[in-house]
Amino acid sequence: MSCVDPLSSLLSGIRAEGSAVSHAVLTAPWAIRFADDAPLTMISVLRGGGTLVLSDGAERVIGAGDTAVVSGTAPFHLADRPATVHGPHAAYEIACFGTDAECSGQDLGGIHWGADSAEATALVVGAYRASGHRHERLLHSLPPVLVVREDAEVCAWLETAAADAARLPAGSQALMDRLLDWALVCTLRSWFDRAGDGAPGWYRGLADPVLSPALRAFHDRPAETWTVASLAARAGVSRALFAKRFTTLMGQPPLAYLTRCRMDEAEALLTGTDLSIAQVGRSVGYADAFGFSAAFKRHRGVSPRAFRAAAA
Numbered sequence: 001m002s003c004v005d006p007l008s009s010l011l012s013g014i015r016a017e018g019s020a021v022s023h024a025v026l027t028a029p030w031a032i033r034f035a036d037d038a039p040l041t042m043i044s045v046l047r048g049g050g051t052l053v054l055s056d057g058a059e060r061v062i063g064a065g066d067t068a069v070v071s072g073t074a075p076f077h078l079a080d081r082p083a084t085v086h087g088p089h090a091a092y093e094i095a096c097f098g099t100d101a102e103c104s105g106q107d108l109g110g111i112h113w114g115a116d117s118a119e120a121t122a123l124v125v126g127a128y129r130a131s132g133h134r135h136e137r138l139l140h141s142l143p144p145v146l147v148v149r150e151d152a153e154v155c156a157w158l159e160t161a162a163a164d165a166a167r168l169p170a171g172s173q174a175l176m177d178r179l180l181d182w183a184l185v186c187t188l189r190s191w192f193d194r195a196g197d198g199a200p201g202w203y204r205g206l207a208d209p210v211l212s213p214a215l216r217a218f219h220d221r222p223a224e225t226w227t228v229a230s231l232a233a234r235a236g237v238s239r240a241l242f243a244k245r246f247t248t249l250m251g252q253p254p255l256a257y258l259t260r261c262r263m264d265e266a267e268a269l270l271t272g273t274d275l276s277i278a279q280v281g282r283s284v285g286y287a288d289a290f291g292f293s294a295a296f297k298r299h300r301g302v303s304p305r306a307f308r309a310a311a312a
Contacts, residue, residue, distance in 0.1 A: 016181050044067045222285060
């Protein structure tokens with residue numbers, strides 16, 4: 001088992017598996033309502049642009065080359081301009097993941113709404129499903145909407161990929177799912193890099209010369225019996241210096257971070273595999289089922305067995 005790094009670990013709970021993917025070409029006035037209950041929605045503007053109108057009334061203009069990631073399950077709109085939402089317009093909705101939602105043909109990309117002209121707005125949209133709780137730490141690190149500007153070459157390539165999927169050859173859904181997963185990782189990594197000191201501690205830790213070796217060692221081998229002393233040895237500093245630097249940068253003590261990562265992994269194994277409770281415990285660094293069960297219940301509030309039963 002290898003979690004590789006914190007960002008990869010957190011993103012492993014979010015996937016564009018069977019995502020609603022739409023290559024939309026829109027002519028003003030238009031508005032799209034997003035009502036997927038999806039924890040993350042990504043919108044790449046290939047041509048044209050519009051204004052995001054969030055559920056609290058906040059607005060964010062996005063144009064050609066912008067990729068916006070909206071976090072949270074509250075419905076929101078994207079319109080050619082804010083006033084359009086409350087006026088006459090061509091109305092569209094993406095709501096494939098809700099309990100009673102029907103995708104109405106919008107479940108796979110390539111659908112063209114409106115006229116394909118130089119003046120129209122062209123978008124690629126993906127909504128992301130989530131499993132378990134490990135993604136919640138990622139969502140708490142994000143603003144309601146973030147925007148990253150892409151190069152023109154990236155937009156052209158993305159539009160070509162969406163057009164290819166429109167022809168519905170074999171494997172189109174898998175192709176678009178993987179494309180959206182890749183695009184989300186690249187967008188978030190770019191945003192975190194540009195955020196500097198505003199990026200979450202678990203991300204900045206990867207670039208820290210002291211913490212990085214210890215973080216990578218733990219995420220590569222989470223089942224090993226790690227201690228503050230052994231992690232400090234990996235970092236090449238004293239135990240006291242490592243603990244202080246870790247807590248300052250990461251926002252929590254080293255062992256608290258290790259426990260949370262292990263519980264996230266345990267949750268994924270309990271819901272995604274048939275491993276016994278003892279086997280799950282050993283996989284995340286606990287010598288016996290009793291010790292693992294006690295730690296899991298302290299962290300999650302229920303026993304591993306009860307958690308698995310509820311998830312099933």
